[in-house]
Amino acid sequence: MSRRFTMGPALLFCPGDRPDRFQKAADRADAVILDLEDAVGADSKDAARAAVVAAALDPRRTIVRVQARGAAGFRDDLEAVAASPFRTVMLAKAESPDEVDAVAEAVQGVRVVALIETARGVLAAEAIADHSAVVGLMWGAEDLVASMGGTSSRTDAGEYRDVARHARSRVLLAASAFGKTAIDAIRTDIADLDGAHAEALDAAASGFGAKAAIHPSHVEPYRRAFAPTAEQVDEAQRILAAAEVTPGVFSFEGRMVDEPILRHARSVVARSQAAE
Template sequence: MTTPTFTMGPAILFCPADRPERFAKAAERADAVILDLEDAVAPDAKPAARENVRAANLDPATTVVRVNDAASEFFEADLTALQGTPFTTVMLAKVESAEQVRRVTDALPGVRVIALCETAAGIVAAPEIAAASGVVALMWGAEDLVASLGGRSSRRPNGSYRDVAVAARAAVLLAAGAHGKAAIDAVHVDIADTEGLAAEAEDAAGSGFAATACIHPGQVAVIREAYLPTAEDVDHARRLLEAAKGAPGVFRFEGHMIDGPLLRHAERTLARAPRTETRETP
């Protein structure tokens, strides 16, 4: 069986599904848009939000619909609303098992699922969820995770993640990678903190995340910039791969021993710089 692939990113923007006047602008500004039927929509507004999604004239290739979690009273209605629409990528909130993913794929044959692991149970089950049929990516969520643990905040006063959030982030990335799926980094909720967002997005790109989700259009450019390699990185990668041609196994390049993993890093660097786009070297 062919594993479905994830090609959206790097900047994926959430948009409340009860605000249809924002749909087109969100889609234009980001690499992909997530029409949110879950946390962003009040319970009494959810029926209208579902109709907005059904009526949305957006590109299915760059549109995700986040549905309420499988234990929610809104879950079945969300899935029913998506039947017959062109949208084939669904983000399932608060996933805690592969069985919950199966309920989505059974209701929507051929759907591509982004599993959002944002509870303690979901983080622990991330490997099982990543292996589920139909899953193309895992995403993690910090605030719901800490709330599920009885904590107060995912971040310390200085803005850095608490250790448990760092561990959960790594667990989701590793589970996704182990099963050949993409990983999406969590949103940075402090909209004004562009410096912190840039640092987190650069770390996400460097660690292997495929994309970073965001909640404000102003965060898109910061994320895109962070995911681009520097001109220096691209030049180094090109020279390294050129030097590798015909090299017998492990070889020396500019004082470093080079083997297969480092060549794959170089290939990934070039893949992240289409059309020779780069960012300034820090």
């Protein structure tokens, strides 16, 4: 049975050791990701776990990112989640279905967003997406390139390098093939709001269901990108209305419409309704 992540489209990371920011982050985004991994220093891990357990946030709009299975505090992170009201876990550096098993065994009823950010993870994306506890796959560019000994996921012009684009596509295809939601990577350039919007537009048009942010200023551009324009919604509705009158392949305003075009139109209408 298909299980999908439905908290998007704008997800906002928040350090787990900054409980003073939890509610602010939740209020500004569609969902907040309480981070027990990279955003928290080693000396603050215990405090972050305690803050997550005590957090009074809506579980339907809260995700907890735990460390990779190989990290020293992985089990402690899972124990904290199990003691909290939250049941959506983002598993950092996911590389195999066995790692998802470990999360599912520790946290009853968990919904896992597998974060694919290593070469091994990319190669195992399909097997991970097929796991019954997984509801979404996200990819991470910087950790991926670092795991291969690289120094940057982007060129000097700001475009993703080929290997990053390959990983992005692989994660999107794997998630889609198994009925899960694909989540696009963060954008590290906080000040470039136009770039954030353009990247989110591409993510939405490509089939991603959400995009993650590390700064609240990216939430609005993301939401705007994932919400179809009034013109797009109007055209989609007119195409679907025409299909009810003329079944099968037909001509609409000078172009051919068949089932793939109808699916695009249904997707536009669905995204518009989700944004309301």
